[in-house]
Amino acid sequence: MTQPFPFSAIVGQAAMKRALVLAAVDPSIGGVLALGDRGAGKSTAVRALAALLPPIRAPEGCAYNCEGEGGCPACGEAPRKTRARPTPVIDLPLGATEDRVTGALDIERALSHGEKVFEPGLLARAHRGFLYIDEVNLLEDHLVDLLLDVAASGENVVERDGLSVRHAARFVLVGSGNPEEGELRPQLLDRFGLAVEVTSPRELSERVQVIRRRDAFERDRAGFVAAWRGADGKLRRRILAARERLGEVETSDAVLEDVARLCLTLGADGLRGELALMRAARALAAFGGEARVTRAHLREMASETLGHRLRRDPLDETGAAARVRRGIEETVPA
Template sequence: MTAVFPFSAIVGQTEMKQALILAAIDPAIGGVLAFGDRGAGKSTAVRALAALLPPIMAVAHCPYNCAPGACALGCGRADVAVETPTPVVDLPLGATEDRVVGALDLERALTKGEKAFEPGLLARAHRGFLYIDEVNLLEDHLVDLLLDVAASGENVVEREGLSVRHPARFVLVGSGNPEEGELRPQLLDRFGLSVEVSTPRELKERIEVVRRRDAFERDRVAFLSDWAEAEAELRARIVAARGRLGGVEAGDAALEKAARLCIALGADGLRGELTMLRAARALAAFEGDKSVTDAHLREVAPAALRHRLRRDPLDEAGSTVRVARAVDEILAA
């Protein structure tokens, strides 16, 4: 396996790293969209997260990574559970529909005359992460497929005499440069958190980014060894937060403030409140707190709400500034 840059060694980009960690703690948050400058570390962070995540238990030989006792099609050894890395699957922009959703296994059809299903990228991503770089350039027909699967949690394939339905629940992670095009509103709304990524402006921070990347490229084994302890500690915190998540309380006061924020900002639908609640609860679990506080809501509000705002022709401020103003008013210290 090719060595990847350690997640803990990434300099700056605090909001992006936090969003990815929260999505790893609670996949129900709905995924992460990272938009910003080219070369600012978006892909590096996603691939680093893949190496950081703790493994999962899955049915042996199951192409869907199903949990023991819940094999989708009875395709694996249900009596044998194996430890496997959390799947993090790349969806290339040029991928065909067959590669994404799966199709007829031509080899078996030609050699054995059998109709068998060859799972696609959505099957591989089940119980893990599906990563799309330059997501704003994704072809419309693939966007439609992702919307259907994201809504149902299942991939349905009806073609070439095949009728297959299998689970496809994953955390959707997208990255891109807004200068190259906007994301379709329907897909944008499916991302739980949206973070802004920019090139570091501070001299010391830029120097440290280059220093660490150069050290990694020159001697990867030594660099990974230097950061192994920090990676292990962060992995342990994520695992512990997952265990605490169900016990974190979000009282009526927190719910009311989340709703007031969304009303004040004119956010469409109710996904804003739900995402804020889940993200704040995951952050509380990560920090070892027993209940959601205003501080948790304040910290996750920009990522949960900035991409859900309507354009206001009378307000030239960006969405991040508008969220900050509403937070200062409603969550005043």
């Protein structure tokens, strides 16, 4: 297996890296969208995440990444022993067919043995992990609709070719793309808990550092990965500690009122914005080792959780980020 670039070795891109780490701390935040310049490290960061994430436990040979509690299409109803395996980070190619995504009849076994056997798709492989879509803004509409259905229910249902299969499909959706090449459908945009803008480094020293590290990685992958293994291991331990601490972080009624007031002020559609902001702020507090969510956490995460949910106002030419900052100063002062 090709070794990915170490997550800790990525230069800059603090907002994108933080968003991915918080999604790893609390997957219920709802996924990460990274939009911006080509060649700015979006795909590199997502693929680096695979080596950073703590393992999951699943029965050996289970293609559905189930938890071994029974009810899995592959493992049956009885509980099974589990083993550690890497957290899945699965790529969804733009040209993928619906059968490849959802799963379908295993044609080879049907023709050679006359058996109707379901072959799991990408959604099964991504269960309890991350599903990554590069150039997500170019994804075909029928796949967007499919992903929206599965993301809402947490379950993939396939009924065709004489098969009826139902399996859990809960994953963190991660998308990247360049907005200049096409806009994202609002329905899919709203499914991402966090959205960050990614730009190429503007400082000369940062650009030189990017070149130096990438060149070192390509010359000696094993040596470069080994040199950064300690930093990645430290970050992995922080993620695990934050997961353990997450349920104990206090979110007071005053903080919830701040969340709701800010979303009302900004006119954010629906209630997903409130939930994403609350969960992201709580994950940030847990990752920082803090016992309670404060206004400082809300202010830090407001732009990433709310900016992409704002309606376009023809009378207000300021960008979403500026509108969020203005709303923060009005409703959640420091």
